[in-house]
Amino acid sequence: MTPLRIGSLCSGYRGLDMAVETVFDATTAWVSDVDPGANKILAHHWPTVPNLGDLTTIRWEDVEPVDIVCGGYPCQPFSTAGLRKGTQDERHIWPHIADALRVLRPRYAVLENVAGHLRLGFDTVLADLARLGFDAEWCLVRASEVGAPHQRNRLFLLAVAADAADLGHERGRGARDGWPGSADHGDAAADADRVGRGAGEQHVRSGKPDAAWGRFLPAVRRWEAVLGRPAPRATDDRNRLSPAFVEWLMGLPAGHVTAVPDLTRTQQLKALGNGVVPQQAAAAIRLLAARTDPATAVPAAA
Structure with a gap:
């Protein structure tokens, strides 16, 4: 057929x-x-x-x-x-x-x-x-x-x-x-920012991976199990929201957006925030x- x-x-x-x-x-x-x-x-x-x-x-x-x-x-x-x-x-x-x-x-x-x-x-x-x-x-x-x-x-x-x-x-x-x-409930970037900043603050206080997610740990573990891959760090070295983390939140394969050549961080976040x-x-x-x-x-x- x-x-x-x-x-x-x-x-x-x-x-x-x-x-x-x-x-x-x-x-x-x-x-x-x-x-x-x-x-x-x-x-x-x-x-x-x-x-x-x-x-x-x-x-x-x-x-x-x-x-x-x-x-x-x-x-x-x-x-x-x-x-x-x-x-x-x-x-x-x-x-x-x-x-x-x-x-x-x-x-x-x-x-x-x-x-x-x-x-x-x-x-x-x-x-x-x-x-x-x-x-x-x-x-x-x-x-x-x-x-x-x-x-x-x-x-x-x-x-x-x-x-x-x-x-x-x-x-x-x-x-x-x-x-x-x-x-x-708004766009993915806003949702991710709420989770990511909380996790980023926890990361500063603790070097333990699980402790880094704080109260978000059960939700993060649940999505990790669904996707079959671990969550990337929520923030980058400048404590900004990481596009790779938003990509993970949106259920996409790693690099689907973030590995596209010549795509700026702003373009990555815009595409992810508007996505499904x-x-x-x-x-x-x-x-x-x-x-x-x-x-x-x-x-x-x-």
Whole structure:
């Protein structure tokens, strides 16, 4: 059977894409990002995958059709850390994503954003998806619910094309329940900074590895067990937050961001702060897939 093909929007370091590839056993046809740091990461790891660039200027009629469109579109319009202008924010690019879905007609759409989006602007997304012929399921999942030592509550949405003949998907319903919690906990760099600075202070007072984590030790050990590798030191020699530590917190392979050539520390932290924890996203997608009809045939966890 031919693998499903992914089109990735607002790709970043591709944390959401990794989850989609894993759950759907899919491959990626193209990506799209404009951030210089993110584009260095994309070019380093996926040099043969086309980067379509600015999604607001793309003529979707000229783009290769895909089975799945996924994207964690900018959260600034909806985050409690910002001005919460919602759909009036110039960074609100959902209408362009809706246009991509209208033209490309994928079987699935997988979207991610901050929990605050549920209370601001999400009604517009659901209305547009319904108008385009997609059934939607959504939930809130914290990174801590898959073992991460930070909360990072995020909103995930799985939309299925109701008119896809081979899906038998004609319910036309949504699910607002989802996992507990609705608070917006900010970005990974901020979460890591809280853990990292506490650990850094402990490190100064004690040379013992376990003592260095202080009260964060149980959470750190739990994530080490999930990832199968030890946590790097939280701070660098100048007592600044270490990008390698944030990379570990985000559940990424060592060096996925930090070993990319010519990527500055600022670019590393920006990419990581805007990213998605792949394990968290995979858990959310599987939870949402379990709510759909069996005919959707989304693979279960291995």
